[in-house]
Amino acid sequence: MILMGSPKYIEYIERLARGEMLTHNEFAELIENRDDGLMEYAARKAVEIRIREYGRDIYVRGLIEFTNHCRNDCYYCGIRRSNSSASRYRLTPDEIIECCRAGHELGFRTFVLQGGEDMSYSDDTICSIISSIKTLFPDCAVTLSIGEHSYESYKAYFDAGADRYLLRHETANAEHYSKLHPAELSLENRKECLWNLKKIGYQVGAGFMVGSPYQTSRDLAEDMLFLYELKPQMVGIGPFIPQHDTPFADHKAGTWQETCFLLSLIRIMLPRVLLPSTTALGTIHPTGREKGILAGANVVMPNLSPVNVRDKYLLYDNKICTGDEAAECRNCLQARMNSIGYDIVISRGDSRQEGYIKK
Numbered sequence: 103m104i105l106m107g108s109p110k111y112i113e114y115i116e117r118l119a120r121g122e123m124l125t126h127n128e129f130a131e132l133i134e135n136r137d138d139g140l141m142e143y144a145a146r147k148a149v150e151i152r153i154r155e156y157g158r159d160i161y162v163r164g165l166i167e168f169t170n171h172c173r174n175d176c177y178y179c180g181i182r183r184s185n186s187s188a189s190r191y192r193l194t195p196d197e198i199i200e201c202c203r204a205g206h207e208l209g210f211r212t213f214v215l216q217g218g219e220d221m222s223y224s225d226d227t228i229c230s231i232i233s234s235i236k237t238l239f240p241d242c243a244v245t246l247s248i249g250e251h252s253y254e255s256y257k258a259y260f261d262a263g264a265d266r267y268l269l270r271h272e273t274a275n276a277e278h279y280s281k282l283h284p285a286e287l288s289l290e291n292r293k294e295c296l297w298n299l300k301k302i303g304y305q306v307g308a309g310f311m312v313g314s315p316y317q318t319s320r321d322l323a324e325d326m327l328f329l330y331e332l333k334p335q336m337v338g339i340g341p342f343i344p345q346h347d348t349p350f351a352d353h354k355a356g357t358w359q360e361t362c363f364l365l366s367l368i369r370i371m372l373p374r375v376l377l378p379s380t381t382a383l384g385t386i387h388p389t390g391r392e393k394g395i396l397a398g399a400n401v402v403m404p405n406l407s408p409v410n411v412r413d414k415y416l417l418y419d420n421k422i423c424t425g426d427e428a429a430e431c432r433n434c435l436q437a438r439m440n441s442i443g444y445d446i447v448i449s450r451g452d453s454r455q456e457g458y459i460k461k
């Protein structure tokens with residue numbers, strides 16, 4: 103069967119692929135009118151561009167979820183501070199280093215330290231963890247994903263050796279932002295953090311959830327415009343998935359179709375972006391991560407956290423791989439990538455955007 107999208111929207115995709123930016127209205131229309139034909143067209147274009155820029159290489163990042171304590175109370179997130187059912191844990195600096203050691207043997211050359219905003223790790227502790235990792239594994243990149251901090255803290259982590267920082271903006275529309283977060287959190291501050299990270303010299307990752315409560319096509323269009331303005335080296339997107347102990351327990355999950363369509367549009371708009379096919383996508387569909395790669399993604403982020411804490415970092419329900427050892431995760435993903443004609447490579451997998459490899 104040959105699928106055909108509407109010629110009008112095919113033309114929008116073509117324009118984007120030629121490097122022309124769409125307007126807010128055009129993005130909203132394109133996202134609103136997604137059908138199988140458009141999805142397939144966008145995916146084909148995105149894969150063409152990804153193959154031109156990065157070939158069939160898939161980069162891996164070893165994710166270390168080192169704390170699920172958090173001072174924030176985001177309505178969607180399972181480790182929000184008012185979730186009294188969450189069983190809380192913290193890894194010690196030594197335990198984190200152990201995860202890196204195991205990961206390095208398995209071929210990981212990027213470690214992502216992710217956690218809630220847990221103020222019990224001082225800046226000095228974070229800095230000493232970063233510099234130990236960089237000393238022990240000088241061929242590796244360190245990525246932080248620990249939320250909102252001051253310019254000075256970000257600068258200190260960078261000077262200690264951190265290379266990259268992931269901070270999803272979550273939604274680029276302020277009104278929508280206020281429906282997902284309590285009043286003490288603001289889009290303005292989130293964006294300022296992202297600009298600060300860029301200014302300091304990090305490779306920066308922004309991103310958002312697809313199908314989060316109250317999200318409209320116009321909000322997603324705004325996300326696209328913001329990404330174009332920020333030009334991050336990485337973009338993390340995944341479907342929203344409800345968590346049963348949060349205020350959004352009864353909201354619907356995002357779909358893999360919409361997530362994949364947006365992955366394709368992001369690849370087309372930012373050809374050199376590093377784009378993960380996320381665990382959340384793998385959670386809502388058994389071959390979600392493969393679908394993400396086939397829509398234009400080029401990164402996977404298997405979990406390196408110790409198995410005894412895996413099932414505690416539960417941002418959303420039914421998270422996959424919570425019982426697997428790091429090696430199992432890596433092998434499983436390797437097999438999944440091979441099954442669709444791609445290869446996991448042993449590399450830091452830096453952005454090909456100019457000027458972003460730290461000296």
Ligand code: SAH
Nearest residue numbers: 178179217218248249270341342343417418
């Ligand atoms: N505290 C860090 C790391 C957050 S967890 C920070 O603020 O950046 C990483 C990402 O998980 C979040 O940015 C969010 O987009 C995503 N996430 C949280 N809850 C989710 C849910 N219920 N469904 C899908 N993704 C979720």
